[in-house]
Amino acid sequence: MTKSVRKFRGDLVSTDGGTTWRAAGLYGSLGDSAHMGASVTSRELAGWNPLQGSADSDLLPDLSTLMVRSRDLTRNHGIASGAAQTKVDNVIGTGLRLSATPDYRALGRDKDWAVEWSQQTESLWRSWADTTDCDAAASLNFDAQTRQVFYGGLLNGEALALPLWMPDGRSKFATRIQVIEADRLSTPIGRIDGQYLRGGIEIDDYGKPLAYWIRKAHPGDSYIGVVPQFADWERIPAETPWGRKRVIHVHEKERTGQSRGKPDLTAVLTQFKMLDHYQRTEIQAAVVQAMVAAFIETPLDSNTLATMLG
Known part of the structure; x- marks a missing residue:
């Protein structure tokens, strides 16, 4: 006997409650999934099938x-x-600076020792790193x-x-x-x-x-x-x-x-390359337009022509 299926909150299970839609191999065959981003039928996502790589x-x-x-x-x-x-x-800025702050309590020392040790250590560090x-x-x-x-x-x-x-x-x-x-x-x-x-x-x-x-x-x-x-x-x-x-x-x-x-x-990378190509094309077009010379032959005098052209 063929088992019917019922839909609960976007999931499909058999009437016995033991077989899910995933186990039955029905993924995407009965319409959209519970998550819009996982849809295999929408126009925007139908061809989007990335590999499941490590x-x-x-x-x-x-x-x-x-x-x-x-x-x-x-x-x-x-x-x-x-x-x-x-x-x-x-x-990074101009560089990283060492700030030596030992946990003197865990080391069984006092604060005066920690200050002296920090100063000596930072001085030695600078003599090497600088x-x-x-x-x-x-x-x-x-x-x-x-x-x-x-x-x-x-x-x-x-x-x-x-x-x-x-x-x-x-x-x-x-x-x-x-x-x-x-x-x-x-x-x-x-x-x-x-x-x-x-x-x-x-x-x-x-x-x-x-x-x-x-x-x-x-x-x-x-x-x-x-x-x-x-x-x-x-x-x-x-x-x-x-x-x-x-x-x-x-x-x-x-x-x-x-x-x-x-x-x-x-x-x-793709967007940057497309932007670079677009900018180059726009600049080249502007350069070409700036180099075009136009000549007008007319019986009108120069003042009348200037008025007509604005």
């Missing part, structure tokens, strides 16, 4: 294209460039590196930094920071992404990073033919045997299981 399957195949398009947009579109620069200025000794390339201080990392995060969705131990016998501290552009983090040639390798990052069963595969040179250097190492990768463990991080991967995870960051301009 965070990595949705992002990783497109990440390289999103990166280069975001960078191209900020290079060539004034509004996009200004928006990115304004965000950097508002968040000089180029903190940079592996010896060209930027920590404030400039911070701006570079944040700006790279906007354009590429992420940035990487390698804390290196580089004693030189001159500086008081041997710690140096090497900032790495996200393009250099990738899966090596001959290997493919899978359960334990995602966009150049080795992970365990829980998604914890175990190692990072980083090119020895930027892949873009291949176009100028001066750096052959762009096809060589180095496997860098995520941390030392005693737990110190060897790779600082700065990115925002929007979804569970997301291994890489997504550029901030991703959702508006």
